Amino acid sequence: MKKFTVLFVIALTIASSCKNDARSPMLPNVTGKAGEVILVLDNDLYSSNIGKEFKRHLVRDYPGLPQPEPLFDLIQIPYQAFTSIFKTHRNVLIVRVSDEYKEPKMIIQKDLYAKPQMVINILAPNNAALESLIADKGELIVDRLLKMETSRYAKNYIKYQEKKVTDKIVDKFNIEISFPKGYAVDMDTTDFVWVASDSPTTTQSVLVFTYKRPQVDLTTPYLVAKRNEFTKQFVAGPNANSYMTIESEMEPFRREIEVNNIKVIELRGLWRVEGDFMGGPFITFVIDDVKNNRVIHVDGFVYAPQFKKRDYIRQLEAILHSIKLV
Structure with missing residues (x-):
């Protein structure tokens, strides 16, 4: 050839x-x-x-x-x-x-x-x-x-980042992520932060959470289960006992990439709300932080029922690509 x-x-x-x-x-x-x-x-x-x-x-x-x-x-x-x-x-x-x-x-x-x-x-x-x-x-x-x-x-x-939000993530997790203007912290607990940019018709959110490194491999089913564990606890739906979960009928797409010299497991797929009809796409970056004996999830998801989703999720992907360990 x-x-x-x-x-x-x-x-x-x-x-x-x-x-x-x-x-x-x-x-x-x-x-x-x-x-x-x-x-x-x-x-x-x-x-x-x-x-x-x-x-x-x-x-x-x-x-x-x-x-x-x-x-x-x-x-x-x-x-x-x-x-x-x-x-x-x-x-x-x-x-x-x-x-x-x-x-x-x-x-x-x-x-x-x-x-x-x-x-x-x-x-x-x-x-x-x-x-x-x-x-x-x-x-x-x-x-x-x-x-x-x-x-x-x-x-x-x-260039136009929401410095207060970026500083919050740095102080809490020793992770730097550049959030653009319009993003604000919606929830802040011990190991979990929810950052969002809301409009009357759309929501773009980033979840950041960590947990201790397990004794098992970070397989896709394991990572999906951990995300579901956190979103069931912290991301409630509009109805009683409703909560976010990953759509089980579509296995997330997985690949391993490098972002700012950090090895990252990238997952893409669909989320839905158990007990409601809400749903949309998500992208997750998972970092096996061996030095600090923890696993980091940075998860972006979109809710835009009246609109095409590609550019919204691409914008979140750019936020995730700004990640650095500090």
Whole structure:
């Protein structure tokens, strides 16, 4: 198989970083909605297997939501339509096929036309090479776009954080989490804190709780049971004897990641209220804090019955990604 070349380029090139630093402050802010991706790809290629390959990666279902929602909102335009109105968009994929390219390659550029922007150039000498490149590097494209979306939220949250809430979590758990303006502590007990941002129609909440490290492995069933134990005690529903629990008919999605040099178990799935009809998505970060002989759960959940949930849960994910042990 032909070896593909992947180039990571900050601004135009690494070599021109000084020049880019000088002009970067002059760049406009990005345009477009969170989760949108502009795909610059000619119409004939978009209607072929190449377009199907892009859609397979970019518009597959976002994990852990109650109704299907795409990973990204994909907007395809042909190359001749790629004018200034689109160049400042937050996420841009530019696809070009030409025999001037000796081999398939992908060039990743940040803050090219605007900031904070991600531009990914996908170049190939022919259609077959392009299709192979997308199949081979599709998950890398998704990963870069997701990380950029999270980074935009996270930087904004750090810049405009609710300092009192952040300090409360630091003082209580020796954990630093950046909460944006509008979040407040709803409940504070010995080993459990509930932080929330409420509107008349939506709630975004973060639960932080800890317990002593067990003598068993941190399996998914064990972690689900521990979350249910805490939410049954502290997250009551609207009716008598109603409480939050994880939806048992959908096993949470699990993966192991690293966040700020911390090994994290990530769980995604659905919650519901026992004894009521409330429900929605959640994302949990679990940290096995061996040094302090404890397990840390940082759990974000959304209640937004009238709205799509993807962007709400993505915002909570950005909050969780700010976590640091202090």
